[in-house]
Amino acid sequence: MRTSSLRNAVRLALMAMAFLAKWAAPTFSMAPTPSNDMEMSFGKHRGRLISEIVEDDPSYLQWLLGQAEAAGPQLEASAHPYVFPVDLDDGRLLEISWRKGDDHEKVAHDFVTEKGLPEDNIPEIISFLKDIEQNRVGYRVDEPVSEAPSRQLLEVAEFVWKHFPQVEGLVSFGKYRGRALSQVVQDDPEYCSWILETAAKADSSDQLRQAAKRIQENHPDLVTQLEQWPENADGQTTVTCGKHKGKSFQAVLQEDTDYVCWLIDNIGDEARSKNLRALISFARRHADCRGGVEGKQAANWIQENHPDLVTQDTDYVCWLIDNIGDATGGVEVKQV
Incomplete structure (x- = not known):
């Protein structure tokens, strides 16, 4: 590799930098962006302020943060942001690539060894690498930009973590x-x-x-x-389903023994809700289920008319108990 070849490569780099600057020139909004805000430069919210997205679509930012956590290490480990052609005097067109932060001497040594070039070219190659990095010119050729982990994404994620940490919560x-x-x-x-x-x-x-x-x-x-x-629910645990929602287990047991006895007899261990299973477990330890005519009539009605609900939809069973009354000649549904 000769000095002229390096100069050709540098000229190509400068041409690439000019092309990228023109192609990726940012668009500026009329209103200035606040110092604690940032304008999105990609994705479905491109052009909007982060503060607006926090209010309108926090799930998108949460997704973005998750992508940043997963892509960050991969991006640093696998990206080749500097890839440039090298035109030799003998007519060969080679390509040199390296990562930002790589040891320039090792990159140069590996390059001349792989391409069969004299080692006295190493100082020129090192100087070339430094010049390119100082001009911050680089582009990927190993994977499509749309599929590669985005450094813009990482920058936005860092900004959100710093200025809008409540998004994650x-x-x-x-x-x-x-x-x-x-x-x-x-x-x-x-x-x-x-x-x-x-x-x-x-x-x-x-x-x-x-x-x-x-x-x-x-x-x-x-x-x-x-x-x-x-297993360990006590009387102060709160009910979260049915007509007694918001009451303690102990209060339900005292006010409506028929209800908890019906749960024991007809739902038992098949309850899908953990809270309902807890109430049943508590009732088994403390309820006296030897009586309860009205509750048993309601239970019989549900078993005869909706046998599948007992194991498949305990929330609806709760609703039925709320809306079933004891009437002469049987049980009637008071609300549909």
Whole structure:
């Protein structure tokens, strides 16, 4: 490799830099971006401020953060951001590539060894590598840009982590969309139980898995409580299903023995809800189920008319119990 060849390569690099600058010139909005805000430069929200996306579509940013966590190490380990042609005087056109941060001397030595060039070219090659990195010119040829992990994505993720850390703590789906997950943990542990159980399934969404991961990492006491619900529930545990929702197990036992006895007799261990299983477990230890005419009539009606509900839809069973009354000549549905 001669000096003229290196100069040709540098000229090609400068031409590439000029082309990239023209092709990827940023578009500027009329209003200045706040110092604590950033404009998205890719994806479906391209051109919008991060603060707007936090309000309108936090699930997208949560997805982006997850992608950044997964792609960061891969990006640093596998990217070849500097790839340039080298035109030799003998007519050969070679290609040199390296990663930012690589040892320039080793890159140069490996290059001349692989291509069969004299080692006295190594100093010129090292100088060439340094010049390219100082001009921050580089492009990928080993994978399509659309499929490669994006450094822009990492930059946005770092910005969100720094200025909008609350995004990770928001629920991005379901009836609590937009609420803080920590508040949902306090208000509706049964819903959190559903998140954990559903996220464990193979076909669960990324949003559910991320929410489950945050519950497990930030609320281990709740996870332990949910795991122990059926066995260790006490009278102060709150009911989250049916007409007694919001009451303690002890209050339900005192106010409506027929109800808990019906749960024991007709749902038992088949309950899908952990909270319902916990209530049944508590009732088995403390309820006196020797009486209860009205509750047994309701149970008989459900078994005769909807036998599949007992094991397949316990929430609907709760609704039926709420809306079934004892009438002369049998049981009638009061609401459809």
